[in-house]
Amino acid sequence: MTETVLVEQHPGWRRLVLNRPERLNAFDRAMQEALHRALDDAEADRSCRAVVLAGSGRAFSAGQDLESVRSEADLGRVLEDGWNPLILRLGRLGVPTVAAVHGIAAGAGVALALACDIVLAARSARFHMAFARIGLIPDSGATWQLPRLIGPARARAISMLAEPVTAEQAEAWGMIWRAVEDEVFGAEAAKLAERLAAGPTAALVATRGAFAAAGTATLEAQLERERDLQRAAGQHPDYAEGVAAFLEKRAPRFGARA
Known part of the structure; x- marks a missing residue:
């Protein structure tokens, strides 16, 4: 078959x-x-x-x-x-x-x-x-x-x-x-x-979710959503790697999916 x-x-x-x-x-x-x-x-x-x-x-x-x-x-x-x-x-x-x-x-x-x-x-x-x-x-x-x-x-x-x-x-x-x-x-x-x-998978998926929600959200609600999503992103190892790569002027090596 x-x-x-x-x-x-x-x-x-x-x-x-x-x-x-x-x-x-x-x-x-x-x-x-x-x-x-x-x-x-x-x-x-x-x-x-x-x-x-x-x-x-x-x-x-x-x-x-x-x-x-x-x-x-x-x-x-x-x-x-x-x-x-x-x-x-x-x-x-x-x-x-x-x-x-x-x-x-x-x-x-x-x-x-x-x-x-x-x-x-x-x-x-x-x-x-x-x-x-x-x-x-x-x-x-x-x-x-x-x-x-x-x-x-x-x-x-x-x-x-x-x-x-x-x-x-x-x-x-x-x-x-x-x-x-x-x-x-x-x-x-x-x-x-x-x-x-090769990108930061968790951040990319969160970005999708933020855009999907924005179509029916008020500005206030969307700002709160961005705050919460950014808080989670900032605690992810990909953020530390991204900042380190930026400061060291190299390409980031993002880790495995969370």
Whole structure:
């Protein structure tokens, strides 16, 4: 039986590859469960300090495999049991995450990429909010992510018109971090993972949490949150190493995950 999520281990990080290329890496329930297991295993491995999520074949992910839910009367349950826990899992993972998007990312595949900390795209990538084409609304956190990233006007338009967004547009709009040439895309994703893996893991994960909370927090609440997170960061060995490296004019050597 073909593995629907391939795990590539590299020094300090892992690449998780969605592997249903004949279905453009569209998800059925088994694939969601396989990705959950792969994320759990990566987090449990204390030597793993970053995760790259990528796709095999011609696409990152076409989102939900419609054939697998064709007879499902309650699509809300599909989200509640499958996509929603997966999106939340990515947001709570104990290491930073990178979505390496090539080819098409459609529907929940877009939301999956945006749930990662950093999105790197090949120049040929396309982000397609295709829900309206089949009479559905954006889901899997897309209605939360997109307005915050590109503004409500653009979020509404790309969702209602179901028109694909190029990698260059996505970068210009702030939807993703960077678009790079296809020829160097794989190498750039690996460099990004290596850089994150060499960083202060606890501080990077806390940074993610702080930004996620800021969207619905008052300034006073966010200042208090920053105080508490900074207090914890200041007591972590990575802080002492970072200061020592700065004063000694050398690159820091951050320790293992806490």
